[in-house]
Each structure stands twice: as structure tokens, then as C-alpha cells.
Amino acid sequence: MQQIIAAQADMARPLAEKKNIDLETSIEPDLPPMRQDQARVQQVLNNLLSNAIKFTPEGGRVSVTVARDEADCLVMRVTDTGVGIAVEDQQVIFEKFRQGRVGVPSGDAMTREYSGTGLGLSIVKELCKLLGGEISVASELGKGSTFTVRIPWTLSDPARADAPLSEDFDQFAQSRF
Numbered sequence: 655m656q657q658i659i660a661a662q663a664d665m666a667r668p669l670a671e672k673k674n675i676d677l678e679t680s681i682e683p684d685l686p687p688m689r690q691d692q693a694r695v696q697q698v699l700n701n702l703l704s705n706a707i708k709f710t711p712e713g714g715r716v717s718v719t720v721a722r723d724e725a726d727c728l729v730m731r732v733t734d735t736g737v738g739i740a741v742e743d744q745q746v747i748f749e750k751f752r753q754g755r756v757g758v759p760s761g762d763a764m765t766r767e768y769s770g771t772g773l774g775l776s777i778v779k780e781l782c783k784l785l786g787g788e789i790s791v792a793s794e795l796g797k798g799s800t801f802t803v804r805i806p807w808t809l810s811d812p813a814r815a816d817a818p819l820s821e822d823f824d825q826f827a828q829s830r831f
């Protein structure tokens with residue numbers, strides 16, 4: 655687990671440094687090997703780190719904490735000191751092509767301050783489901799956000815760890831115009 659977190663943090667570090675953002679990691683010591691789909695766990699963390707850095711102003715902080723809870727689940731938190739998410743937007747941000755109003759203050763996607771398709775968190779939510787887990791958010795406007803991922807330490811169907819993405823997920827990730 656330490657290698658996965660370190661690798662994703664190292665990939666995100668240049669973007670964080672460009673904005674003078676402190677990127678910190680804290681991993682519970684002596685974690686046993688995790689029996690999960692490593693590529694999907696990496697994608698979840700990569701998407702969350704990218705968003706945290708994107709929505710954190712210069713000079714802010716992003717941290718990743720990883721632990722194993724009493725229910726034998728990975729608990730991964732990505733916390734930032736970013737713009738935050740309004741309470742009324744905290745559920746819609748997980749829908750396809752949706753961003754919070756801070757990302758689209760005027761309602762016009764062409765003039766919004768933060769670019770993006772609005773797919774990142776919907777993909778993260780779907781990946782968490784595929785891994786047998788869930789994602790939640792706690793946020794306050796102007797103070798930042800914490801995204802918490804909980805997934806079983808051991809994937810219930812080990813064959814799925816090596817299986818290609820399901821057709822449902824492939825369709826989910828495609829644009830529909």
C-alpha cells in the first residue's frame with residue numbers, strides 16, 4: 655500500500671509544487687498486503703489528488719491518510735484546504751458531467767474558473783462500487799474538503815481484480831451526446 659500511495663503522490667507532486675501546495679502523506683505503519691485491484695485503487699487516488707490540487711489555491715495543503723479500520727477496510731482520506739463544496743452540491747458532484755457551483759459560478763461551463771469534464775468524481779464513485787466500497791465527502795465552502803474512500807481490504811471476487819472493466823462501466827465512462 656505504501657508504494658501505491660507514494661507513487662501517486664510523486665506523480666502529483668510537480669503540479670502541487672507549481673502551485674506551492676504542500677502535499678503530505680500519512681500511512682498507518684505495518685499494513686499487511688492488500689488484496690484489491692491495484693490499478694483501480696491507483697486511479698481513485700490519482701483522480702482525488704488531481705481534484706484536490708486543482709481546487710486548492712496557491713500556498714494551500716493537500717494530505718492523504720491511509721489506514722485499515724476494524725471492519726477490515728482500507729480508509730483513504732484526501733483532504734485539501736481548497737475552495738470547498740456547498741452542502742447542496744455535495745451529492746451532485748458525483749454525477750456525470752456535474753461540478754459544484756464554485757467550478758461554474760455563473761452557470762456557464764464555457765467561462766468557469768476550473769476546467770474539466772465533470773467526470774472525475776463520477777468515475778471514482780463507480781470504481782469504488784466495483785471494488786466493493788464507497789466514497790463520501792465532507793466539505794465547507796472556503797475551508798476545503800475531505801473525500802473518504804472505504805473499500806474492503808480483500809476484494810470479494812479475486813477474479814475481478816484481473817478482469818477487464820465491465821461493459822456497464824465502459825458505457826458509463828463514454829460520453830452520450
